[in-house]
């Protein structure tokens with residue numbers, strides 16, 4: 531008989547699935563980030579990605595004045611975003627070329643950090659004194675206002691689209707890490723709670739053609755998700771289920787239920803409620819999967835500009851150990867923890883309904 535109370539705990543070695551993290555090298559500080567943003571907005575970086583160019587040819591077919599172009603090119607050179615080749619043409623450095631491959635991810639991180647930077651600049655003392663105080667003044671809730679995801683109106687859809695675009699750009703790459711380290715081949719029905727645009731479920735369904743996925747989220751988010759996945763190859767095997775997953779009845783008999791980057795947003799009591807709901811919806815022996823950022827270890831991870839959205843809420847993230855009593859309380863057994871050393875640590879926790 532296996533010991534169902536034993537907890538397996540391991541650290542995973544990451545491979546190509548974490549290649550997207552090469553962008554972090556270019557998100558270290560404010561000026562570097564603004565120079566990249568400027569380079570992308572003006573199309574200069576896209577141009578250099580296609581073909582090397584001299585300063586004068588760049589000047590002739592752009593809206594820059596000579597000093598503006600010089601400022602941008604020299605700043606980007608200083609940070610090794612662009613380099614000069616033997617023909618005195620500018621081109622992307624090999625390192626930035628790699629990062630530019632993930633440009634939607636890079637753009638999402640820039641947009642997110644720039645949106646939250648004023649919070650730290652204007653409320654530094656609140657940030658250091660108390661989370662509650664800081665939260666009151668933070669713009670995060672201006673961006674992620676879940677109340678505006680409850681009723682489908684054109685204004686709410688437009689508002690919600692902005693943050694769903696950001697979470698989708700991040701999940702597009704984070705999902706690959708989860709897929710590389712979890713086997714879904716035994717699953718016929720899975721449910722992703724707080725599944726957003728369905729990007730995570732879409733990727734799982736794409737890799738595992740035997741399964742059908744239900745994405746549970748708030749009504750406006752579900753509408754945006756239907757649109758996001760409608761033209762994909764797996765649209766027939768994905769359904770969106772609008773619900774408040776804290777209290778509404780959810781579809782049952784699931785082989786696996788996932789929470790990706792959801793539970794850490796919530797205080798313990800709500801988190802326990804989500805887990806109880808998942809327990810109820812799993813079939814016997816069904817599996818729970820939690821995949822999210824872990825508490826940040828500031829002794830190992832210096833906070834950079836690109837890490838701002840995470841760092842500002844560093845008090846909220848949990849260690850995997852904090853989930854163990856909650857899971858056991860619900861009745862989950864066979865708990866496993868995998869630690870994934872991404873930019874900040876992530877964890878993947880699995881557990882079985884006994």
Ligand SMILES: C[S@@+](CC[C@H](N)C(=O)[O-])C[C@H]1O[C@@H](n2cnc3c(N)ncnc32)[C@H](O)[C@@H]1O
Nearest residue numbers: 697701724725726747748773774775776790791
């Ligand atoms: C931080 S986002 C994570 C989204 C997605 N799992 C990802 O990793 O990209 C949290 C998600 O939970 C959804 N959500 C929040 N409260 C919810 C509730 N009570 N019931 C269902 N979904 C909820 C939000 O709309 C949002 O899509």
